[in-house]
Amino acid sequence: MDQSMDTIVIRGGKPLSGTISISGAKNAALPLMAASLLTPETVVLENIPVLGDIRTLADVLEELGVEIGGNGSGGEGGLELTAGHIEDTTAPYELVRKMRASVLVLGPLLARFGTAKVSLPGGCAIGTRPVDLHIRALEQMGAEIKLQDGYIQAAAPQGLKGADIRFPAVTVGGTENILMAATLARGVTVIENAAREPEVTALADCLVAMGANISGMGSERIVIQGVDQLGGARFTNISDRIEAGSYAVAAGLTDGDVILEGANAAHMEAVIEALRRAGIQIEDVPGGLRVRRNGGSLRGIDLTTQPYPGFPTDMQAQMMVLMAIADGASRITEQIFENRFMHVPELARMGADITVHGGAALVRGVDYLIGAPVMATDLRASVSLVLAGLVADGETVVNRVYHLDRGYERLEEKLSWCGADIKRITE
């Protein structure tokens, strides 16, 4: 079914109340799936969400020869991946262009097979997003890499060797690619200025379950002692901290009272702290988090996006909606991506007062937002428009719903169970 023409229609003003169950983390699931390329044995992943991006990476892996069983693209029962017979180590443009994270197959392919040809992902809506840091680090590990015809052509005929790698900037995908590559390299690899995101740690934990020798995950210095081979494992994915944060904003925006079942507060400290400063109450409850506003007013706060444990760029658009109707002014500074304010003109069409100067947005709180037809060009911008719709007067129609389907599992179901007036219209 072509979902590209679907729309989501929201009538705002309903306070959310009830329980939302948080899905497995998309951005952890993707590297976990790529890690299956490191072994001929079966890797079983539990708590993988059913999402467009998961399906896209499953397509890339199947193209390479990985057998996918269990629940094909995630969901109940676990996803089983077996890279027993890899026929070809090429990840083609037609698949990689759909999702940049496909580049995560580069490190594992090169480490296990000594060769890989992966399409350069190119730019995307939120910026140019190069992969130069991945490439430079693999070269330090002895890979010969050519960029030709839009492809990264990598070879390591003698296998990869351990290296001391210091990333000049924190890169989540770069850290993940090198972490995977280093598990099968000869000798010790040290990654300095490593990404500390919980998704990176989840990947390291899964690699250890597969037989890798890794220490320091979760810190800025990860040490990997290469091993000859890895084996199968069963691993349960972490819950999605960005999905949880998005629904926490929804509860706060609508003056609701919501339990986020399965949310992991330890992964959300910066977001929880920001929400509290903005006037939202968050407390630990057994198995999750309770989020409510208790009728209080929302306060404008200043925010700057940073690598973990700082405030995540993937929550910036959602927080901006909260600030749009908060008391006073807020400054939101985006430091990770150069072009991540595409939601601003759409929010302005709903009555928000926001001006962007370079990498910072000045948000002056207004009394209310007004429903409008809107669309966005990336996942988090799209969800911010849904959030705005939940609190806006009248009807909001969100177009280009396929962006939401890439990263939010059963979005309209989860919200309507809590009383939101939201429905999907399928053309």
Ligand code: EPZ
């Ligand atoms: C991951 O992207 C996430 N994606 C993104 O989530 C997230 O926004 C981002 O990390 C930052 O937290 C996945 O995990 C699949 P980076 P990634 O490498 O790994 C620059 C979402 O909405 N850079 O940490 O691609 C880069 O351009 C998505 O779920 C280089 O210059 O991000 C960016 O400015 C969107 N050269 C910064 O570093 C490189 O070789 C951080 O990027 C690599 C990165």
